[in-house]
Amino acid sequence: MERLETGVQGLDDMLFGGLPSGNQVIVAGGPGSGKTLLSFEILYRNAKMGRPGVFFALEERSEELLKNVKEVFTSFTDLDSLIKKKMILVNGEDTSRRLLSDSGSSTYAFGNVVSDIESAIREIGAKVVVIDSISLLKLVVGDELTYRRSMLALVSDLRRLGVTSLLTVETQSSERKALKFGPEFFIFDGILIMYQSGEEYKRALTAEVVKMRGSDHSWALTPYEITSSGFRMFTVEQS
Numbered sequence: 001m002e003r004l005e006t007g008v009q010g011l012d013d014m015l016f017g018g019l020p021s022g023n024q025v026i027v028a029g030g031p032g033s034g035k036t037l038l039s040f041e042i043l044y045r046n047a048k049m050g051r052p053g054v055f056f057a058l059e060e061r062s063e064e065l066l067k068n069v070k071e072v073f074t075s076f077t078d079l080d081s082l083i084k085k086k087m088i089l090v091n092g093e094d095t096s097r098r099l100l101s102d103s104g105s106s107t108y109a110f111g112n113v114v115s116d117i118e119s120a121i122r123e124i125g126a127k128v129v130v131i132d133s134i135s136l137l138k139l140v141v142g143d144e145l146t147y148r149r150s151m152l153a154l155v156s157d158l159r160r161l162g163v164t165s166l167l168t169v170e171t172q173s174s175e176r177k178a179l180k181f182g183p184e185f186f187i188f189d190g191i192l193i194m195y196q197s198g199e200e201y202k203r204a205l206t207a208e209v210v211k212m213r214g215s216d217h218s219w220a221l222t223p224y225e226i227t228s229s230g231f232r233m234f235t236v237e238q239s
């Protein structure tokens, strides 16, 4: 099976080599767990390995996202040049503006998002795509049945385009024991969940791969940290 290395320290060990190419993977977690930053780092690492990627920031302006990424990952000094070379395309404002202001039907608004995604992928020949976050789409689409249908349509579109994708999802709780699975957890190929457990003086960050179709993976709850040179997953093998 072909795999797409994430390039993130420790994450490829958790994935037994990387994400199965063409898989659509959910990156879920509570607020501030690092979903946006981790997905961005995967895109960045892939761009450095010669694989172009698109980042869809549905809830943030591109400038804000990039400012934040640069503030955290101070060692990503070649980020601007990768963007200039079209190895990374950050797409935000237009899509989210359209989503939020579209007075037509929600299915129509969703269709527009999908076509935006498709043209961005074609523009740079992207191999990796991030959609941050699909929780916004849930709000736009409204009822559960239409949401499920839209997600299925999104899955088949991404599959047709042959990209490996990361879709962030907000979970209601940051704690593992309180986790509830929405419909998107069943539709997509893989799930990576990031938790923050509430210790009184120190927050503990852990991640686990809950499913990855077509591949075995680590079953360990893996501690991680966010550093200025990227994420670091402390896999069993390393710690």
Ligand SMILES: Nc1ncnc2c1ncn2[C@@H]1O[C@H](COP(=O)(O)OP(=O)(O)OP(=O)(O)O)[C@@H](O)[C@H]1O
Residues within 6 Å of the ligand: 029, 030, 031, 032, 033, 034, 035, 036, 037, 038, 071, 072, 170, 226, 227, 228
């Ligand atoms: N300079 C830094 N060094 C290390 N960690 C940082 C730094 N700045 C922010 N962080 C961590 O990154 C987290 C934010 O990451 P990110 O924006 O990816 O989270 P998220 O899961 O996407 O959140 P949201 O659900 O709000 O979109 C913060 O909660 C903080 O813990």
Ligand SMILES: [Mg+2]
Residues within 6 Å of the ligand: 035, 036, 037, 132
């Ligand atoms: Mg985020």
